[in-house]
Amino acid sequence: MLVLILSDLHLGKGKFLKNGQLNILEDFFEDDKFFDFCEYYSKGEWADAPVHLILNGDILNLIQVDIDGVFTHIIDDEVTVRAIDSIVKGHAKFFEALRKFLKSPNKEITYIIGNHDAGMAFKKAQTALRTYVGEELQFAFEVNLCGVHVEHGHRFEVINTVPSNSYFMEGPNGRLILNLPWGSLFCISLLPILKKDRPSIDKVRPLSSYIKWCFLYDFSYFVKLVKKVVSYLIETNFDEYVRQNRNFKTTIHVLKQITIYPLYWKKAKQILKRHKEIHTVVMGHTHVSEWARFPENRYYFNTGTWNTIPSVDAGQFEQSQKMSYVYLKLDPEKHLLLAGSVNIWHGQWKPYREEVSAV
DSSP: OEEEEEOOOOBOSOSBOTTSOBOTTOOOOOHHHHHHHHHHTTSGGGSSSOEEEEEESOSBOGGGOOBTTBOOSOOOHHHHHHHHHHHHHHTHHHHHHHHHHHHSTTEEEEEEOOSTTGGGGSHHHHHHHHHHHOTTOEEESEEEETTEEEEOOGGGOGGGOOOGGGSEEEOGGGOEEEOOOHHHHHHHHTHHHHTTTOTTTTTSSSHHHHHHHHHHHOHHHHHHHHHHHHHHHHHTTTOTTTGGGOOHHHHHHHHHHHHSOOOHHHHHHHHHHHOTTOOEEEEOSSSOOEEEEETTTEEEEEOOOSSOEEOOOTTTOOEEOOOEEEEEEEETTTTEEEEEEEEEEOOTTSOEEEEEEEO
């Protein structure tokens, strides 16, 4: 059995808006290569083989899609469905690829919900996406399969998660809306404004690296950034749909994580320690592909992203792009990892190369 895992594609409304203007909020431009990726793993030697494609969170950038020109933090199922419709229109070939893959023999797709696509937890949103991809499309917050644990990973950051028992809250007119964490509120309310001046501000991981870089090398923008954030905090202090996650404990955790970013291989190690039946942990969210091997042939992989990642090295000013994904070959009967690697997709002519490999 083959399991393919990728994440953090951040599909928006497409490269261009209706008026022909460049969409500065769009991150994903590799629809053609993704189409080739899905076709490669559903034809040839994989034509009849069982292949499970796991989309590990933040595939759709739902919180950065405007509705009629307005970015709103009051997100219910109807708003989410409209956002999905607009993303599908901007990435028709991407969704055609998923649809064709799912129709192929012995192929599965599971969509894991992340922080940028939290709205996929709405049943109406899931129904809407199934109409474009196929009724067999599955949704989950995590997947446990043959000794492999897959989750997006945002729950390890206070700024990007809320308790599972308060995922939704009552909004206007009694409708259920998303109970958004600070990170999502920042992306909705401030990021579109900040990106007008610095389009790459949200692409550096962790964001704290960019803030530190601005303080040293782009101080005027750092001052502007601080003013915008402080102004936003003051303005929203009495917003009943924003202030629910504001308290002293949360603030302390947020400030801590700005300076001390969580190490995800350590989080994976903790999961492996608690669950002896798991031999492999796969996460995304960080946009950095990586892997680690632990005693007794146990592993951690991070899928990285297909989007460009700018460097904050003052001497480089470069961008890098690795269309990375995790490749796991499993024995479903014995729950064994036969082969695992972080691969870089190139295209049909030279499908991929192994970045790291564990056998």
